Amino acid sequence: MSLTEVSTYDVVKKQSMLKFKAFSKVFTALIIAQIIAMLFSAGGAGSFGGSTDLISYQFYYVTGDLVFIFTLMWLLPFLMA
Amino acid sequence: MGVITSRQLIKSYRSSIAVNQLTVQFNEGVITGLIGRNGAGKTTLLKMIAGLVKKSGGELSVFGDDPFNSLKVSANSIFVNDQMPFPVEYRVRDVLKEFERFYPNWENDLAERLTRHFSIDFDAQPINFSKGKRSTFNAIVGLAAHAPLTIFDEPTTGMDYSARQDFYRALLKDYMDYPRTIIVSSHLLNELENVLEDIVLIHDGQLYFHETVTSLKEFAVGLTGDSSELSSVTSKYEVLHKKDVGLNQQYVVIENQLDEKVEEYLKKMGVQITPVSPADVCVYVTNRENGGIDDVFNRSKHV
Structure with a gap:
């Protein structure tokens, strides 16, 4: 039986696809966690405003901190393993 | 021709040596049985050959390469045991599809037919299988x-008797269609001896012998007869095994070097001469130092 020659590039591609598929639910969980985090942080982290005679203005601070924290929470099980 | 050759191969774990200066060669295009007691080093040797475990010393070459970290070896070999890791969420059909991507010679048709024959559900998840079913599925993948x-x-x-018989048959048929190098390690040599061509027996991490099944069948003979008469003859030969059967009767296994004269003499004495199966030979030669299980229960010896 003749032997198959493989290239490193091919194997890496196949392995990455395999791992991506094998852990698809894990990645889905990350996406969901981040979406939830985005909803929570949609209200903004703070605001200030003011007004003059002509205009009134309001600044809202939006931050990705919560998304980052949720990502860390998603990571926790892996760090403990 | 040796597709796998090892010289003085060593694998040691922290406190124990699993494979100890093993020099062995596996022939190309042959079904070889790797036989040995529990803990003889079979799995360690096979894992080194497949490149899953790194050797501690010596030489090992598979297809001319050192198997550890060799893409060539991993692409051209498959290692099947009872704990092949499959992704948790994969169903049977996903696993088959994945193997098809990695193994260019994969025969999907055969895999599907075998899966159906062993009544395995394509939508079931292999990780939920029972022991026997898991082994069956892994074997299908391997074939x-x-x-x-x-x-x-x-x-x-974990396979039941009929599944084992089916597997041996499938192994043989598939081998005839696609001759290739196959190594099977097993405890059930008596079931496998019709499938195997070569037998490699290892004991305590070392090679005991590498023989063809045919020559192993003629390696030893069993003699049953009166103990005193037997002992006068067997003292001249290497005794592999001795067992008391009934009063003054003994069953003695010796290496098959009887010439016709002795054979005739034994027959005249009423000694029965019987062949010894390869499986028994393997048990006897590896049991030599510490005797059989009977000796454990033989209190008079310990007093």
Whole structure:
């Protein structure tokens, strides 16, 4: 039986696809966690405003901190393993 | 021709040596049985050959390469045991599809037919299988991959009798369609001896012998007869095994070097001469130092 020659590039591609598929639910969980985090942080982290005679203005601070924290929470099980 | 050759191969774990200066050669295109007691080093040797475990010393070459970290070896070999890791969420059909991507010789048709024959559900998840079913499925994968080097490490663990018979038959038929190097490690040599061509027996991490099954069948003979008469003859030969059967009767296994004269003499004495199966030979030669299980229960010896 003749032997198959493989290239490193091919194997890496196949392995990455395999791992991506094998852990698809894990990645889905990350996406969901981040979406939830985005909803929570949609209200903004703070605001200030003011007004003059002509205009009134309001600044809202939006931050990705919560998304980052949720990502860390998603990571926790892996760090403990 | 040796597709796998090892010289003075060593694998040691922290406190124990699993494979101790093993020099062995596996022939290309042959079904070889790797036989040994529990803890003889079979699995370690096979894992080193497949490149899953790194050797501690010595030389090992598979397809001319050192198997550890060799893409060539991993692409051309498949290692089947009872704990092949499959992704948790994969169903049977996903696993088959995935193997098809990795093994260019994969025969999907065969895999599907075998899966159906062993009544395995394509939508079931292999990780939920029972022991026997899991082994069966792994064996199917091992066969259908048609890898030039196919390694089965105790493939029949948990399989029932009829599944084992089916597997041996499938192994033989598939081998005839696609001759390739196959190594099977197993405890059930008496079931496998019709499938195997070569037998490699290892004990305590070392090679005991590498023989063809045919020559192993003629390696030893069993003699049953009166103990005192037997002992006068057997003292001249290497005794592999001795067992008391009934009053003054003994069953003695010796290496098959009887000439016709002795044979005739024994027959005249009423001694029965019987062949010894390869499986028994393997047990006897590896049991020599510490005797059989009978000696454990023989209190008079210990007093």
